[in-house]
Amino acid sequence: MTGNKKLYDAAKALAAAEGIPFTRARTRILADLAAAKQSGHQQSGHQHPASDLGFLADAPYEQADLELAAALVGACRAGCSSCQATLIPKVLAGNRATVGALATISALMPAPMGLSSAVPRPVREWNPLARQALEDDNGAAALAALEAMTPDDLDTILDFTLNMWAFSGASIKPVVLDLDDPDVEDELGPVYTLLPGIEQTPHGPLPLLLLEPETNPAGAEDLSTRCAWPRWDAPPVPGSDPVFPDPDPRWRVRLNIGGRAVEEIARVDDEGFDDITVWRAPEPLVRMPDEWWDLVDRVQHVLLCGPVFAHGRASAAEALAAAAATSTGVMAVLATTSFW
Known part of the structure; x- marks a missing residue:
């Protein structure tokens, strides 16, 4: 058995033991956490600076846990697998409004990126609903779509979103494009x-x-x-x-x-x-x-x-x-x- 296979099996075992969703996008985080536990180097009792996500309070997801969202974004920016593996299940198991608020960043991209087939399918399909939610100040349809998603699709949206937050490194001011506007x-x-x-x-x-x-x-x-x-x-x-x-x-x-x-x-x-x-x-x-x-x-x-x-x-x-x-x-x- 190769070292990679051992880590993969350890990640699956850890997911089963701790109730962490084991999906494709989470494999690397779980493997890192499993390796840290095996080596005895797992961190505990530490914190990361919480990111300022205050502007998301204006997003139409009133039930979103912005404190939890800020903690998770901070862990992603710090590259901490341990905290991500702890916080991601909480986000996925909680109200879908928290996922919706976090994923707003992908719907606000002021560039062709959000339109591209290079963007994962679940993100590409959900983004128009999220943009409409912002325009109407009503997130009901976007939340319903999140509720109806398979675990894999929901995890893909969250993983893509967290990568964007990690890459941004700073608060992003929302910009909404009206794609039906000829000037845009x-x-x-x-x-x-x-x-x-x-x-x-x-x-x-x-x-x-x-x-x-x-x-x-x-x-x-x-x-x-x-x-x-x-x-x-x-x-x-x-x-x-x-x-x-x-x-x-x-x-x-x-x-x-x-x-x-x-x-x-x-x-x-x-x-x-x-x-x-x-x-x-x-x-x-x-x-x-x-x-x-x-x-x-x-x-x-x-x-x-x-x-x-x-x-x-x-x-x-x-x-x-x-x-x-x-x-x-x-x-x-x-x-x-x-x-x-």
């Missing part, structure tokens, strides 16, 4: 989310990144005019020989090796400087599917396609087929990869 969309500019996929070609599989518009400036006109991507007749008609774009060395998909994640999609000029950026990853980086990453590592090219509308589609292939059937069709470019 103009300020954001063309915003896309990414959907990874794999296309079969006569020479073997080819990794795809499908671009889905998130703001009005994004779409077929942006990709064909600003980015100068040619139209691609995709997917190929059954029985015909598929034709794929030739590689364009100006377009780069920059990949983070340690995080196995896409960091940026950009075009470089003749001097090697970026002149167009189509997509930039939010923080934290989101790991790409293993099958997709391993294929990119082999072929060193990615087919960029858009615009697609993936909502309600079961797969990237279905989204691509639906986009190809529209009057605007699909724009595409075969980009090279850069590993950072």
